[in-house]
Amino acid sequence: MNYKHLLILLSIVLVSSCKNETYSLTKIEGKKITITDTLAIDPDVDAYIKPFRESLNKDMNTVLSYAPETYTKNDGDLNTAIGNLMADAVMQESNPIFNKRTGNNIDMVLLNHGGIRSILSKGNITTRTGFEIMPFENSIVVVALKGPQIDSLTTYLSRAKRPHPISGLQLTLDKNYSITQALVNNKPIDKDKTYYVATNDYLYNGGDGMRFFQTNDSLYVLNYKIRNAMLDYFKKVDTIKPVIDNRFIQTK
Template sequence: MSNKPLDFMPTKINKIDYQLLILLGFIAIFISCKKEQIQVKTIKSETVEINDNINSDSSISDFVKPYHEKLTEKVSEIIGYNDQILSNEEVNLQSTLGNAYADICLNFALPKFKEQTGRKIDFALFNYGGLRQSVYKGPIKVEDIFELMPFENMLVIAEMSGEQVQSLFDYFEKNKKAHPISGVNLTFEGEKLSEILIDGKKFSKTENYLVLTNDYLQKGGDNMIFFKDPIKLYSLDAKIRDVIISEIKLKDTIKGAIDDRIKMIN
């Protein structure tokens, strides 16, 4: 979202015309309730060009103005500070932005899920393409988070079998993208994933795992089909963008760094 004011489609319909249209609509509904057979004889169409030559209706502009001003004030709110640029630039299948994002989501979800179920989320995985721009150094506004994540994705937790989680790590190994991940330590020897630690323990195909992700990926988005048929699916009823905004407000300053969650041994 930019600082440019929102544009609204100009129209020539005034209040009287609008009321007349509503009245005609009720008349049409009343007539359509009769049991008479009506057959369409002719359909006519007309192309109306929408351009700057059409004058806007001041009554609509006046009606919208307070909402527009409130929205502008809302998205311009400063919610925190970033002491360095967080970007999707890849380093050893990580990025500073991806690490910060995955950690924020997992740190939010852990206590919420524990309170709901008494269980602990094992790790989090999201998609590289879900983050659309960097978060630059300096004050962070609400609009920056909307530009970072212009989606309505929700946080979900998928309970997965060891075989399904193995497919997840196979995808990570083959895809070679810095997909945001938190709660795991992966070691690569060359191109191959040689060690997987989840919460400090070796991954086991015989165990089930609780994995935090978003509803788009859980439905198979970005070809992450291993999420599609979980043993059980949980929802936190939390929109990710709102989570990020609330967590930045809570922490004031956000940080993201390349760390040892992924190691590359040549």
């Protein structure tokens, strides 16, 4: 074999050896590592995050107000003290923002009972308390609804039979859960009037089956979280005094 033929043979061998191989996954192996107190803390990592942890805990433990009693979302049939507190806080803190932008006022607030994620314990109310009650990032929106949509809203509440937090609305049901009275700002619902209803983005998008929000005149996004409204409210009140009242009741 001469050198020419040898070079050709070597070239063929090299080209063949450089072809891309096709691989396929046949098995994945792993093991569960349980995070417990037995795992050693990396001192370097712990030292790095220590100042951030201490600063966060300082902020979260800042005392904002005081609760004379413990309040839970199960302390009432159709309205609860903690739910009323949340709805009233949203009304009080978000209306100035809405009024400044539009010249109008919020007529009522509707939130959802399931959005209350913790009790409000007797004692100091801290920033951490606000995060525990409302851990979600839900933001406040204001929806412009005509009278017929408000009727749909009240019908929803009468059928749900749950203490969804409301403010600005007074709703009375009979023993069969039929509506006997529905007032907004202490006045009967006017089918031709536009009402401005504050809620959160989750409910506006149909959460908890609240589909009546989608038929509306306008939507106003306040870029203001419900949790922040509550924290701002706590900062202004030395001692909270939420109560169960007659905003949503059933006559026997």
